[in-house]
Amino acid sequence: MAAGYYLLQPNAADETLTDDPALPGNVANGAYLARISGCIACHTDSENKGKLVAGAPLNSPYGEFYAPNLTTDADTGIGSWTLNDFDRAVRHGVSPDGETYYPAFPYEFFTQLSDQDIRDLWAAFQTVPPVNQPTPSSQLSFPYNLKQGLPLWQRFSS
Numbered sequence: 219m220a221a222g223y224y225l226l227q228p229n230a231a232d233e234t235l236t237d238d239p240a241l242p243g244n245v246a247n248g249a250y251l252a253r254i255s256g257c258i259a260c261h262t263d264s265e266n267k268g269k270l271v272a273g274a275p276l277n278s279p280y281g282e283f284y285a286p287n288l289t290t291d292a293d294t295g296i297g298s299w300t301l302n303d304f305d306r307a308v309r310h311g312v313s314p315d316g317e318t319y320y321p322a323f324p325y326e327f328f329t330q331l332s333d334q335d336i337r338d339l340w341a342a343f344q345t346v347p348p349v350n351q352p353t354p355s356s357q358l359s360f361p362y363n364l365k366q367g368l369p370l371w372q373r374f375s376s
């Protein structure tokens with residue numbers, strides 16, 4: 219079953235995208251998708267007049283999460299990422315270091331995004347000016363602070 223396969227293999231590498239000059243992203247469509255998918259809302263600290271997608275706190279019943287800096291800053295944002303890193307994060311919920319993201323980042327919904335949607339989003343994010351602003355680490359309340367429990371939680375929450 220496809221769903222079970224994804225849950226058991228969240229980072230199946232053969233499913234992810236790589237750069238292809240023949241398939242450029244559409245910045246306008248990517249910017250539109252970023253707005254309607256909530257990327258901008260969650261990753262921008264508009265309450266404190268924060269810069270566009272430079273990171274924002276997010277309160278949840280599980281604790282205080284931080285939606286990371288997604289600007290093109292190489293140190294504190296995703297400026298050193300590739301399209302493949304971006305795709306693995308957004309559709310597969312896995313970081314470039316191979317860590318599973320917390321479900322506060324709703325990547326399970328983003329598995330619906332098409333390959334072209336991801337290329338468009340990536341193209342749009344590359345137009346965001348760099349902002350050097352480190353993302354504080356998320357403070358989870360017990361028992362959710364046990365990160366090794368995540369793959370199990372992930373399996374049962376969907």
Ligand code: HEC
Nearest residue numbers: 255256257260283284285286307308313319320322323324
């Ligand atoms: C409901 C809030 C929310 C929405 C909507 C959301 N994100 Fe996030 N995002 C998060 C949180 C929280 C994390 C951090 C998860 C963690 O630390 O495990 C995150 C992490 C990420 C990361 C990993 C960044 C890193 O430095 O590792 C990327 C990339 C990302 N989001 C892109 C997107 C994109 C693209 C969209 C829209 C399609 C989106 N996000 C929508 C909350 C959100």
